[in-house]
Amino acid sequence: MHNRRPAAAALSLALVAALSVGCQVGGPGPGPSAPTTPADRPPTAGSSPVVPSQSSAGDPYVPGNGNGGYDVRHYSLKLKIVPSDAKKTLDAVATIKAHAQSEMVRFNLxxxxxxxxxxxxxxxxxxxxxxGGELVVRPSASIAGGSDFTVTVAYSGAPKAVNDPILGQYGWIRTPDGVAVACQPSGAHTWFPGNDHPSDKATFDLTLTVPQGLTSVSNGESGPASTRNGLTTTKWTVKQPMATYLAMIAVGDFKVKEGVTPGGIPITVAVDSSVRVPSIDDFYRAKAEITDEWTKLFGPYPFGSTGGVIDNAAVSFALETQSRSIYGDFDPGETIIAHELAHQWFGDSVSVTQWKDIWLNEGFASYAEWIWGERMGGESVQGRFDSLYEQTSPAAWQVLTGDPGRERLFDSFAVYDRGAMVLHALRTKMGDEKFFSLLRKWAEEHRYGNATTAQFVDLAEKVSGQELSSFFQAWLYEPTRPPR
Structure with missing residues (x-):
């Protein structure tokens, strides 16, 4: 995600007007976490195990979200969306194909x-x-462990945005002419039933039916739209596994441009007709150019298409929704676009196992943003590192990059900037050839899966031929400025 900053370049994750999952505007967030002594921190190579229950994935950063006992393989969502109907904006059927990990007489979505x-x-x-936020299902017969099963849920209503006192507003957001949906970290369950945690990724079909005259956009690749009885239906298919929070929908009066990047990757971009800047041609050009450049640095593009949506949503963030990042009503500029596109490798294809490792998403995308800024003639990556290292207050260093805490999940310095600094310091130790080989190996070895900080440390040691536990301990888990 990326929150817009009043200074130079904005980060680019996405999720709330006050959520640093993307682009945050304005003053500082909550105060720094209390300093933690090194003895209290887990060792770099260690990681607290996920302990799922029937009604939770066991992630303390998003308590109650996700579920245990099964693994979703595919979501098929048929969604009729009428933005003007305040009482029944959504009328839907979700078909979920899953695998039971143990015998179940009941399960939660x-x-x-x-x-x-x-x-x-x-x-x-x-x-x-x-x-509450759980749909508890009791099938007519128990589901055998190791078997596949299919759940069909018919539901309707008027989805509402999540308003979290810590994370801010995200999820289903109304716009003047429709809706924009951006769900990090766990807003997907406001519009479809599922296992709402990134540790359970699945493929998707999204069939969107909207009033004639409006356009619907989602993840993946679409078939031809059809219109009948005043309604237009478009089916979008996501063939690669996707975390639930990365599913997106935009409905409105859009200008759409499709094509193929110079490197041969299909691309679809959409810009709401009320958005003045950037133009759809400029947005298309930047998306195409940066996608192709990142394939040279990070390896093959992991999905079937690239692109993005700029909606007239009154939010100040962007989110790396898979294959088609979504942006609020502002000109993102090329550095934010570069940030969101880097997430396609780091965050979307390679996803976190638990949210405490969010720096594996945001630090990597922020570093890519720095690289692109330098290529555009802006501040050098080394200059950015040096100024942050020298000028950041001691209090900011107290928030731990490798485990920032729920209140600092999207901390602009600890997660985004210090996360990027970790990578630059590592690049300095390893040298460019080995460092960028590490990034490509990371993206390749964990393609379409989930990963942890401990796994990244292990791979970095293998690629570099160096012992790096003390380096990562200092940069990720110490509440002080690390030695240079």
Whole structure:
């Protein structure tokens, strides 16, 4: 994600007007976490295990989100979206194909704020209850461990944005002419039932039906649109596994441009007709150029298409929604576009196992942003590193990059800048050839999967031929400025 900053270049993750999952505007966030002594920190190579339960993925950064007991393989979402209908904006059917990891007589799906009318498991009606943000399903017969099963959920209502006192607003956001959906870290369950945690990735089909005259855009690749009875339907297909928070929808009055990058990658961009800058041609050009350049640095592009959407949403962030990043109503500039596109490798294809390792997303994308800024003739990467190292206050260093805490999940310095500084310091130790080989190997070895900081440390040691535990301990887990 990327939050816009009043200074030079903005970061680029995305998620809230006050959420540093993307582009945050204005003053500082919550105060720094209390200093933690090194003895209290887990060793770099260690990682607290995820302990899922029936109703949670066991991630303390997003308590209650995700579920245990099964692995989702595919989501098929048929969504009728009528933005003008305040009571029934969404009328939908979700079909979920999953694999049971153990015998289940009941299981949970994450779903909040919507009305479920029917649930079927393998074609048979199932009993269900809605308890807060959970849909509790009791199939007519137990599901055997090791077996595949299919859940169908019919539901409707008016999705609402998440307003988290710490993370801010994100999820289903109304726009003047439609909706924009950006869900980091866990807003997907406001518009479809599922296992809403990045540790359970799946392929998707999204069939979007909207009033004639509006355009719908989503992840992946689309078939031809069809119009009937005043409604236009478009099917989008995501063939590579995707975390739920990376699923996106934009509905509105869009200008759309499609084509192929000079490097041969299909590209689709959309800009709301009310957005004045950038032009759709400039947006298309930047997306195409940067996508191709990142393939040279990070390896083959991991998805079937690239692109992005600029919507007239009153938010100040961008989010790296898979294959098609989404931006609020502002001119992102090339450095933010570069940040979001780098996420396609680091965050989307290679996803975190737990949110405490968010620097593996944001630090990597921020470093790519620095590189692109230097290529544009801006401040050098070394100059950026030096100024941050010398000028950042001691208090800012107290937030731990490798485990910033829920309140600092999107901390602009600890997660974004210090995360990028970790990589530059590592590049200095390894040299360019080995460092960029490391990034390509990381993207290749964990392609379409999940990974941890401990795994990155292990790979860095293998590629560099150096012992790096003390280096990563100092940069990721010490509440002080590391030695240069």
């Amino acid at each position: 994450d779903l909040a704020g919507l009305d479920v009318s029917q649930v079927k498991v393998d074609g048979r009606k199932a009993d269900f209850d809605q308890e």
